[in-house]
Amino acid sequence: xxxxxxxxxxxxxxxxxxxxxxxxxxxxxxxxxxxxxxxxxxxxxxxxxxxxxxxxxxxxxxxxxxxxxxxxxxxxxxxxxxxxxxxxxxxxxxxxxxxxxxxxxxxxxxxxxxxxxxxxxxxxxxxxxxxxxxxxxxxxxxxxxxxxxxxxxxxxxxxxxxxxxxxxxxxxxxxxxxxxxxxxxxxxxxxxxxxxxxxxxxxxxxxxxxxxxxxxxxxxxxxxxxxxxxxxxxxxxxxxxxxxxxxxxxxxxxxxxxxxxxxxxxxxxxxxxxxxxxxxxxxxxxxxxxxxxxxxxxxxxxxxxxxxxxxxxxxxxxxxxxxxxxxxxxxxxxxxxxxxxxxxxxxxxxxx
Numbered sequence: 532x533x534x535x536x537x538x539x540x541x542x543x544x545x546x547x548x549x550x551x552x553x554x555x556x557x558x559x560x561x562x563x564x565x566x567x568x569x570x571x572x573x574x575x576x577x578x579x580x581x582x583x584x585x586x587x588x589x590x591x592x593x594x595x596x597x598x599x600x601x602x603x604x605x606x607x608x609x610x611x612x613x614x615x616x617x618x619x620x621x622x623x624x625x626x627x628x629x630x631x632x633x634x635x636x637x638x639x640x641x642x643x644x645x646x647x648x649x650x651x652x653x654x655x656x657x658x659x660x661x662x663x664x665x666x667x668x669x670x671x672x673x674x675x676x677x678x679x680x681x682x683x684x685x686x687x688x689x690x691x692x693x694x695x696x697x698x699x700x701x702x703x704x705x706x707x708x709x710x711x712x713x714x715x716x717x718x719x720x721x722x723x724x725x726x727x728x729x730x731x732x733x734x735x736x737x738x739x740x741x742x743x744x745x746x747x748x749x750x751x752x753x754x755x756x757x758x759x760x761x762x763x764x765x766x767x768x769x770x771x772x773x774x775x776x777x778x779x780x781x782x783x784x785x786x787x788x789x790x791x792x793x794x795x796x797x798x799x800x801x802x803x804x805x806x807x808x809x810x811x812x813x814x815x816x817x818x819x820x821x822x823x824x825x826x827x828x829x830x831x832x833x834x835x836x837x838x839x840x841x842x843x844x845x846x847x848x849x850x851x852x853x854x855x856x857x858x859x860x861x862x863x864x865x866x867x868x869x870x871x872x873x874x875x876x877x878x879x880x881x882x883x
Contacts, residue, residue, distance in 0.1 A: 553578040556605070567624050567642075569600040577605035579710070581612050588711040595644035595664045598708075600624050608651065610710075614685055616653035622646045627665070646670075646709065655681030667716075668709045673700040679728050695728025695770075703776075714779045714804045721774040723786070729766040766790050772797075779804040792816060801864075808867065810860040 538547035545560040556574030563569070579587060591598060600623045608618035627641045644664040651658040655678040662670035676682055679695030703719035705712060765788065772786030779802065786797040799810035862868040 553580070567597060567599040569602070571602045572604070574603070574605040576607045576609075577603075577618065578609040579611065584611050584711065588708060591708040591710070594666075595624065595708075596642040598622075598624060598644045598664070613687065614653075615651045615658075616685075617651070619648065619650040619652075620646070621648045641665075644709075653682065653685060654678070655685065662709075664709050667704055667706050670703045670709070671701075672703065673698060676725065679725055690731055693729045693731055695725050697723075697725035697770075699723050699725075717776055717779050717803065719776050721776070721781075723770065723772050723774065725770045726768060728770070765793075765795070776803070799860075806864045807862060808860060808864060812858045812860060814856050814858065 532552040535550040536547060538545055540546075543562040545558075547558045547560075549555060549558055554574060554577050556572060556576075558574075559571045561569045561571075601620055603618065603620045605618040608615045623645050624642055625645055627643050646660070646662050646664070649658070649660040656674055656676045658672065658674050660670050660672040662668065675698050677696050679697070680690075680692040683692055684690070700722050701720035703717065705714075705718070706716040707713045767788045767790045769789045770787070772783055774781050774783045774786070776782075780800055781803055782800045784798055788795040788797075794815045796813040796815075797810055798812075799808065801808045801810070857872045859870040859872060860867050861870075
């Protein structure tokens with residue numbers, strides 16, 4: 532929109548200065564016989580509006596053979612209304628290794644788009660990724676976070692977390708192009724390690740899955756002690772665990788949060804497509820000078836396990852036995868159903 536362009540061509544190379552509402556900077560385009568060419572750009576701004584994301588996906592539907600090599604730096608990159616800070620992208624378009632049997636007639640080999648480096652630099656976080664687009668997009672990534680709250684604000688999840696630093700890393704795969712995340716086919720892993728943050732009190736549904744971790748739905752069924760812990764937003768010293776995603780459904784065997792007042796373990800699934808969950812949450816309040824800390828160690832050590840630790844340690848102490856609870860959280864993220872199962876599943880003696 533509102534384009535001002537000055538361009539010249541020498542041989543197989545175009546050189547251009549471009550000023551527009553969505554993009555401004557210096558661009559070169561190199562044509563090369565037998566390849567999709569190469570685009571080099573040094574930009575002050577690059578924006579792909581949400582209204583044009585579908586158009587972009589359609590234009591790339593022919594597959595990676597049509598996407599050129601790229602060397603792009605943009606001081607400000609905005610995708611679908613999300614401000615991702617500074618973009619650095621290096622990618623090449625190469626022929627896939629041949630799998631033809633010896634002696635077979637030579638045919639053109641399919642091409643793949645190899646992303647050697649993707650880096651997004653924001654004040655609150657830095658994302659590093661690399662991967663390949665073949666029939667699917669396959670990425671390895673690491674997100675280093677200096678301010679989890681600030682990063683979520685950039686993703687338009689406003690005021691759901693305060694502070695928090697750490698990292699999330701893993702691999703992701705989905706059908707289609709790198710610029711168009713497909714939730715129904717999304718699979719991969721996330722290794723989470725974040726510390727020193729606080730979940731803030733938000734309206735139900737406003738923060739979607741973040742509200743699950745906040746556990747604000749618990750106080751209406753639990754005792755005053757739990758209201759003190761969760762109603763104003765849970766402060767955590769550490770949040771860690773592994774998440775596996777398969778066809779848009781995220782699962783965890785043990786996501787653990789440790790705070791001054793309690794330790795929380797979360798197991799179960801969250802459907803990223805439908806916005807629903809089926810989770811089991813264990814809350815162990817800190818009452819006995821380090822008991823919750825020991826429980827946290829049991830969560831993150833699969834050889835011990837929280838269930839065995841609770842059965843052996845907590846239920847020998849009446850006060851802890853009364854306040855350690857297991858809760859089921861099901862239904863939608865915006866309006867969850869919460870059922871308190873108490874301590875029955877931990878092996879407490881009948882009648883206690």
